[in-house]
Amino acid sequence: MEEIIQLLVAGLAYGSIYALVALGFVLIYNAVGVVNFAQGEFVMVPSYIAFVFLNLVGLPFILAYLATIVVAGVFGLIFQRVAYYPLRNRSFLPVVISTIGASILLQNIALVVFDAQPRKPNAIFTPGEIFEVGTIRIVPQYVLILVVTLLLVVFQYFLFEKTSLGKRLQATAQDKQTAQLMGIRVNRMIAYTFIYSAILGAIAGILVSPLLLVSKGMGGSLALKAFSASIVGGFGSVPGAIVGGLFLGIAEKFASRYISSAYEQGFAFIILIVVLLFWPQGLFGEKISEKA
């Protein structure tokens, strides 16, 4: 029983990270109809920024994290301007290739600036520290990940459903021409989407880098899993991305424990293929046209 709870907590924690990155994918996809293959770098770059603020500048945690989020937002904007905006009137593939190129470029910039050694950011919780509930050992960072993700999902719900900005973002995602006719500044909304997506990546990076360490390749496998998660959930669906991420995180842990640990990294893709075969629209596929 305690084993199941521990697997569940770890699965939910990693699932939350997949969900945050998957949200970044889905929001950009909805806004501009393009898959951003540099989504992993939206996690990696802010993780390095947080490392600089925490370890090199020596800011206290809250300040360092806020500064990271601000810089990540700026990074998202620059990314939008450089990698997407010049190609905005082209078809799907040139933009996808552009994001893949940006991903490779950013990884190599990280390699040049920080060399290849992974970095350990200062963390709120000391590594190896746990708290015990009965005989169950809970890693505090996992709880932090869960709480922050939950808060973020609630925040995002209010942002998109209850504010005028959210409505304009949704309108842009649903139909750019009509939105433009309604006087919504579509390009600005798209820029906001990239900024928000980068901020989601920054939060995922801040949460996960004490566990994974900061390295240039840290975003790659996260992005791949998150991509699978968003397809499992139904590509384009916001709740689908969240549920898909959590589902994948948990499934991975249980499959690894009870089927075979050798293929832990493969289960995400096995699930993906099964879902594509039987529910090609994903778990929440029908809602594509309704949600931002």
Place this chain on the structure above:
Amino acid sequence: MKPKLSSAKISLLVVLTLLLASVLVACGDPTATPAPAATTAAATTAAAVATTAVAGATTAAGATTGGADSALGPIPKGAAQLNGPIIIALNTEITGAGAQTGELARKAAEIAVDKINASGGINGQKIELKVEDAQSSNTGALSALNKGVAEDKAVIMVGPVKSTQILAISDRIKELQIPALIGGTNQSLTKQGNTWLMRFRPDDSIAANAMTNFLLGDLKLSKVAILHDSDAFGTGGADIIEAALKKEGKAVANRQKYTTGTQDFTAQLLAIKNSGADALTLYGTNAQDDAIILRQIKEQGIKIAIIGSPSYAQTIVSDLASDVTEGVYVVTDYFPGRTPEYEEYAAAWKAKFNSTPDALSAWNWDAIHLASRVIAQVGTDKAKIRDTILQVKGFKGAGGAFSFSAEGNGRSSVDILQYKNKAQSFIKTVAVQ
């Protein structure tokens, strides 16, 4: 509505398939490389006899140069007439997943070359180091080899360090007939009849057997679990541990695997924890994974004896996981800091890079020093270089003593260390006959 949704979806699937394919390729079985036919082209003419004499001289030169502040010293002037600079290719991973290790190897090689050049080079000729990027892949290692030989005109190649890559390029090394001073530790590398491979690190059988013997013999434990990387290196090591346990009449308590770059080991560690094992052997490839594993072992409250493979001694682990290494044993090529030769290496590293020297990369330094001595004696004839290196006995390098077997294995012992108070302390040396 979204335009081009259907074509977008198709493109998505195409890209996804490509990504999946690349993931699967990365997991491919590297041992599938066909074993080359055993054709030894050892020189058996009078030239070989002469080489033997030179080898003796080289050994003597290596053994006699002592001294506190200059352990290896300058390259002793030899008989060889050299024209132009000596080109050494370093086949290492500058980009890709192995870039951490590759960067350390490059640093170790650079300081060796700087050192030799600063003290007069080889018979007055400078060494030129050409760093060729293996791109952390088998094909990358192959093109690095080809470039090193065809474009750089290197006389020897140092690296690669990954057994998988060496297996992949072994046939080509034989074709090109270039002495390859390798760091790959998979036992089979020097058993396929390729006489151009010379190994500068102890092979896996030595390390894995030492781990098992230490747990059973010294610590008197019997229920040994294994957690290993599922790549060729980790699987090979784990297989040797399992075989060594079997020889002692013990079964493996629990065996778990992971893929390089795995982020969470909760499932594997829970399985080990609940198996009732009293000892855990860790066979990892990637030091970053090792650091995460040690942290999670502590988080899971696993308090059994733990012994790790050589990568657990890397500075990445001791720096990044310092909070969680207490008490962990590691089998390593050699325990650093006990010889003037190592001090010399460490001092050169600190002087140039102002960081902790990486002990596990010292073999690059040793390979270049040893090869330079040989080249000073026999010149740039590649077959002569190879034959002479294979006869070197008792060369004292930063990474221990090198005595080459006919198969091309330079090292035959490992050291066991233990992390105590965030530092590594020496436990014992285990030599294998």
